[in-house]
Amino acid sequence: MWAQHDTSYPPNxxxxxxxxxxxxxxxxxxxxxxxxxxxxxxxxxxxxxELGQLWWSVEACVLRARWRELFDEPLREAARFRLSQAGIPRPDEFANRPASNG
Structure with a gap:
């Protein structure tokens, strides 16, 4: 899933x-x-x-339109909470925007 992207952190x-x-x-x-x-x-x-690449996190992925229906609302809320604790003000919008290098 991530291998084709340059994240500077390979989630092997x-x-x-x-x-x-x-x-x-x-x-x-x-x-x-x-x-x-x-x-x-x-x-x-x-x-x-640390790398400024939380867009690639599992937490962001479960909020994406592509996968969100696979997960229940309590899990999506936990993902939102973790992202917000890391300084992401609107996790759902963040997760559904195009990827960037930062």
């Missing part, structure tokens, strides 16, 4: 996990990254925040 473990899953398993894994205190998810989010 995330891509490997998703490649080995499909359907509900991939959605459950995504939920775990957002809701739990999963160290790998938190580290990836922090690294993307």
């Amino acid at each position: 473990r995330f891509e490997q996990a998703i490649a080995e899953m499909s359907g509900e398993d991939a959605c459950s894994f995504t939920r775990k990254l957002i809701i739990s205190a999963d160290p790998d998810g938190a580290l990836g989010f922090r690294r993307l925040a």
Whole structure:
């Protein structure tokens, strides 16, 4: 999903996990990254925040029109909260704008 984009942060473990899953398993894994205190998810989010590339975060992805129906409102709210805590004022608008380098 991210490999073709220049993010300066290759989410290798995330891509490997998703490649080995499909359907509900991939959605459950995504939920775990957002809701739990999963160290790998938190580290990836922090690294993307440091790089100014939260658009590529799992949190932003679950808010995108393309995937939002796969996730329930409590999960989308958790994603909004995490993005807002990282300084993103309007997470839904942020997630649905075109990608940029910053």
